[in-house]
Amino acid sequence: MNVNVVIVGHVDHGKSTLIGRLLYDSDSITEGRVEEIQRLAEEYKRRFEFAYFLDSFDDELKEERTIDTTGVMFKGKNLYSVTDVPGHKEFIKNMLTGASHADVAVLVVAAEEGIQEQTGRHAFLIHMLGIKRLFVVINKMDAVDYREEAFQDIKNEVAQLLASFGYHHVDFIPGSAMEGDNIYKRSKRMEWYHGHTLIEALDGVKLSKQSKPLRFAVQDTYLVDSDKVIVGRVESGTLRRGDEVVFHPSEVKGKIEKIKILEGELEKAEAGDSIGIVASCEPKRGDVCGLVENPPVPTEEFLGEAVLLDNSVRKGDVVELRCGTRRVKCEIKEIQEKINSETGEVMAKYPDYISQHEAATILFATEPLVVEKFSDIPELGRFVLVQDRNIGAGVVLEVPK
Amino acid sequence: MLELKDLENRSIYILREAYAEFKRPAVLWSTGKDSTATLWLCKKAFFGKIPFPVIHIDTTYKFKQMYAFRNNLAKEWGMNLIVARNEEAIKEGVGPKDGKFECCTSLKTQALMSCLEENRFDALILAIRRDEHGIRAKERYFSPRDEDFKWNYKDQPLEMWDQYQSTTEDKTHTRVHPILHWRELDVWEYVKQENLPVNPMYFAKDGKRYRSLGCEPCTSTIDSDAKTIEEIVEELKVTKIAERSGRAQDKEKAFTMQKLRALGYM
Numbered sequence: 090m091n092v093n094v095v096i097v098g099h100v101d102h103g104k105s106t107l108i109g110r111l112l113y114d115s116d117s118i119t120e121g122r123v124e125e126i127q128r129l130a131e132e133y134k135r136r137f138e139f140a141y142f143l144d145s146f147d148d149e150l151k152e153e154r155t156i157d158t159t160g161v162m163f164k165g166k167n168l169y170s171v172t173d174v175p176g177h178k179e180f181i182k183n184m185l186t187g188a189s190h191a192d193v194a195v196l197v198v199a200a201e202e203g204i205q206e207q208t209g210r211h212a213f214l215i216h217m218l219g220i221k222r223l224f225v226v227i228n229k230m231d232a233v234d235y236r237e238e239a240f241q242d243i244k245n246e247v248a249q250l251l252a253s254f255g256y257h258h259v260d261f262i263p264g265s266a267m268e269g270d271n272i273y274k275r276s277k278r279m280e281w282y283h284g285h286t287l288i289e290a291l292d293g294v295k296l297s298k299q300s301k302p303l304r305f306a307v308q309d310t311y312l313v314d315s316d317k318v319i320v321g322r323v324e325s326g327t328l329r330r331g332d333e334v335v336f337h338p339s340e341v342k343g344k345i346e347k348i349k350i351l352e353g354e355l356e357k358a359e360a361g362d363s364i365g366i367v368a369s370c371e372p373k374r375g376d377v378c379g380l381v382e383n384p385p386v387p388t389e390e391f392l393g394e395a396v397l398l399d400n401s402v403r404k405g406d407v408v409e410l411r412c413g414t415r416r417v418k419c420e421i422k423e424i425q426e427k428i429n430s431e432t433g434e435v436m437a438k439y440p441d442y443i444s445q446h447e448a449a450t451i452l453f454a455t456e457p458l459v460v461e462k463f464s465d466i467p468e469l470g471r472f473v474l475v476q477d478r479n480i481g482a483g484v485v486l487e488v489p490k
Numbered sequence: 491m492l493e494l495k496d497l498e499n500r501s502i503y504i505l506r507e508a509y510a511e512f513k514r515p516a517v518l519w520s521t522g523k524d525s526t527a528t529l530w531l532c533k534k535a536f537f538g539k540i541p542f543p544v545i546h547i548d549t550t551y552k553f554k555q556m557y558a559f560r561n562n563l564a565k566e567w568g569m570n571l572i573v574a575r576n577e578e579a580i581k582e583g584v585g586p587k588d589g590k591f592e593c594c595t596s597l598k599t600q601a602l603m604s605c606l607e608e609n610r611f612d613a614l615i616l617a618i619r620r621d622e623h624g625i626r627a628k629e630r631y632f633s634p635r636d637e638d639f640k641w642n643y644k645d646q647p648l649e650m651w652d653q654y655q656s657t658t659e660d661k662t663h664t665r666v667h668p669i670l671h672w673r674e675l676d677v678w679e680y681v682k683q684e685n686l687p688v689n690p691m692y693f694a695k696d697g698k699r700y701r702s703l704g705c706e707p708c709t710s711t712i713d714s715d716a717k718t719i720e721e722i723v724e725e726l727k728v729t730k731i732a733e734r735s736g737r738a739q740d741k742e743k744a745f746t747m748q749k750l751r752a753l754g755y756m
Contacts, residue, residue: 091493091496116730118730119730119731119732120730120731120732121731121732122732142624159624159627159628160620160627160671161620161621161627162621162673170671182647182648183646185648185650186630186646186647186648186649186650189649189650189651190651308503308506308507308510309506309509309510311536311537313537313538318537320506320535321506322499322503349537350534351533351534351537351538361496361499362499363498363499363500363502363503363506363535365537374510398648399648411653414507414510471650471651472653473648473650473651473653475655475657477657478647478648478655478657479647479648479649479650479653479655480648481648482648482650482651482653
């Protein structure tokens with residue numbers, strides 16, 4: 090099973106080092122790479138750091154900080170795609186890029202510093218992204234002499250923060266990525282701890298698929314042999330030949346006559362499948378279809394929670410919104426609550442604008458499109474906001490019926 | 491195991507997004523395993539026909555087997571093949587003797603730049619993968635290049651939930667990376683599953699094989715006895731040698747790859 094893991098936390102709490110340690114101890118580093126990094130460390134007059142396996146821009150080495158997200162893979166009981174993200178506030182958009190595909194998050198908190206600004210912000214953002222599985226590594230235990238009380242103090246503090254974002258019963262692991270304690274190998278220096286090492290915790294993760302109603306997002310229409318083939322992806326549920334479906338917002342109904350791939354025809358397609366269909370109707374890019382008995386509902390208004398990464402937006406502004414393959418113009422009709430993305434606290438009710446790095450619950454008035462409540466069908470319950478470039482991202486809280 | 495079907499589904503989705511979002515896309519083909527697999531994914535995405543040009547950058551230093559492989563497959567798959575060369579530099583005799591960085595920049599990057607300009611391509615599909623090189627691990631699926639062809643790696647776009655940034659104002663073009671999430675092992679398992687043609691240079695002869703193909707003067711073999719695709723798959727499951735260990739331009743100096751890529755190298 091492939092599990093996507095994102096490592097989050099405040100700057101310098103040891104995220105890159107932790108991944109470097111996982112790669113090193115799981116024997117996933119290629120030959121010569123260790124020597125290459127030793128040479129670099131000498132050239133930059135630094136001591137050897139596991140983080141250098143991840144930070145491959147020269148600026149990252151010079152400045153000793155991660156600028157952009159990195160994806161690496163290693164094998165345990167599962168095959169892990171691990172994403173390192175930067176801990177600086179200015180690189181939050183890179184953090185979100187890295188975290189958006191994660192199944193599991195590992196929050197790293199340095200034992201000698203405890204909760205810092207990005208600890209809270211990253212916890213808030215992974216909660217917003219809907220990442221339900223979370224482990225906390227209290228890192229740098231070597232800096233507090235591996236004391237249990239130090240671990241307990243920070244654990245209590247972090248548990249309280251996480252509870253405010255709805256994370257209860259989280260596993261806390263005392264460790265040292267630098268020294269290799271309880272990351273991949275069990276530490277002998279903290280005999281008071283009887284829980285999992287990080288790799289044991291990750292190996293215990295099982296991902297299950299929920300059954301959801303059919304939603305198919307249309308990307309395009311191609312002419313193949315004399316068939317008009319509607320291409321797209323099954324976002325959720327199962328599509329079967331013969332199904333009676335309806336596409337929105339185009340409002341066209343039809344029957345699935347063929348499900349096509351290059352090699353031939355299929356009887357059915359499952360969530361995640363990129364396919365082509367031939368149907369007795371002509372939908373457009375941006376449409377979403379579902380079964381006639383459980384159809385998607387087009388809307389012109391919905392309540393979302395979004396975080397802004399660039400620019401600022403005012404009440405009344407019109408921006409582009411993208412959800413699935415649909416792009417619409419939408420108006421920021423009402424900013425209901427401005428939220429501090431570090432603490433999750435409401436900073437203001439009905440403010441006129443929000444600025445970079447702030448979050449908000451926003452009522453959007455849009456051209457017709459299909460969105461779903463994020464908690465029901467996440468694949469169509471998340472969106473990005475665009476003003477020349479991607480400036481924000483959010484999830485759908487409520488869709489009026 | 492990563493499911494090949496999941497990898498393929500995602501790649502096809504990305505290719506179709508690129509085709510829908512850009513007016514004039516093209517795909518780059520080195521004739522190696524990754525870009526050949528990418529062409530096959532294009533055939534899958536578009537039901538048999540690659541609906542845009544296939545560009546091969548010819549430095550004139552490629553192995554003769556690569557030219558033969560290229561010509562055969564281009565015909566068999568009915569490609570609209572564009573061979574891009576920096577004729578001026580070739581005439582002047584630019585080569586690896588001038589320095590690997592200079593040679594790659596002139597014969598590859600410059601040749602690509604002219605080809606894009608001439609054909610006004612706004613998207614370029616490339617078969618790079620995250621696990622090939624630390625610098626490539628930092629890439630986005632859709633990666634804009636500015637007016638000077640540069641990769642502004644310090645300010646990359648927000649890219650979440652398959653919402654790729656496709657605006658191209660003030661940009662020369664966007665790089666599209668449909669197999670960014672594949673590993674070398676996945677590519678070979680896919681080659682096996684789909685029975686794809688590969689250059690015979692990948693198979694061991696007298697205890698040596700090429701693991702990554704480039705220009706003849708700058709590409710060397712690895713020790714290997716893998717004579718079949720199955721044996722390559724088995725070898726990759728245990729090897730600790732880096733895939734691009736036989737590619738000289740990556741290693742000339744620290745960060746050469748970053749500098750090459752910042753200027754528009756693949």
